[in-house]
Amino acid sequence: MTSPAAGSRRDERGTISIYILGLTLIAMMLVAGGVAVTSAHLSRMRLLDAADGAALSAANALDEGAYRGGVGESVPLSDASVRARAAEYLAREQRPRSVVAWGLAPGTGTPDGRTAVVALTGQAQLPMVGGLLRDLGVSITIRVESRARSDVVQP
Numbered sequence: 001m002t003s004p005a006a007g008s009r010r011d012e013r014g015t016i017s018i019y020i021l022g023l024t025l026i027a028m029m030l031v032a033g034g035v036a037v038t039s040a041h042l043s044r045m046r047l048l049d050a051a052d053g054a055a056l057s058a059a060n061a062l063d064e065g066a067y068r069g070g071v072g073e074s075v076p077l078s079d080a081s082v083r084a085r086a087a088e089y090l091a092r093e094q095r096p097r098s099v100v101a102w103g104l105a106p107g108t109g110t111p112d113g114r115t116a117v118v119a120l121t122g123q124a125q126l127p128m129v130g131g132l133l134r135d136l137g138v139s140i141t142i143r144v145e146s147r148a149r150s151d152v153v154q155p
Contacts, residue, residue: 004013015067016111039098043124044142046096051146053093054086058116059148061085075150079109090120100125105143115149 061081072131087109091138102122110116124140126133 002093003023036126037130039126040140041142043098043122044144047099047102047120047122047142048146050090050093050096050102051118053070054089054114054120055118055146055148057089058082058085058118059150060117061116067071075152076113077110077113077116082110082118083108086116086118098125099123099142101114105145107145115147117145117147119143132150 021137046085058081059077060075061077061084071108083104086104090102090104105119105121107119121141121143124142126140
């Protein structure tokens with residue numbers, strides 16, 4: 001005689017393998033997403049470092065036309081001098097490996113003739129998921145902005 005409970009049991013051999021496979025895939029997706037987000041953030045920080053350097057260099061770019069009027073509280077700047085000095089700085093700098101392209105963005109210049117504003121955009125290359133995103137036609141564009149001013153201290 002068999003009990004009714006024993007006859008109604010199904011054969012569940014192998015189902016744990018499917019559960020483990022599913023959990024492994026979820027864990028791998030979480031790891032790949034975490035690596036991609038971290039890489040994007042590091043690319044942003046590297047672009048921000050470059051924008052900071054370019055803004056500092058541009059803040060020291062004396063505009064000859066504005067200088068004829070004398071130096072007041074800060075070094076006189078123009079949009080053209082800020083853009084030119086920032087472009088020179090970026091040409092000398094080595095582009096980070098995680099950034100496949102970079103360049104000055106609209107907004108680079110001086111809003112008040114005293115502050116250098118450098119806007120920089122770059123295309124980030126993400127590990128693990130970068131190839132998939134590229135195949136889908138998606139690119140990760142990062143935009144950063146940095147400001148600097150060279151104030152003149154009167155003794």
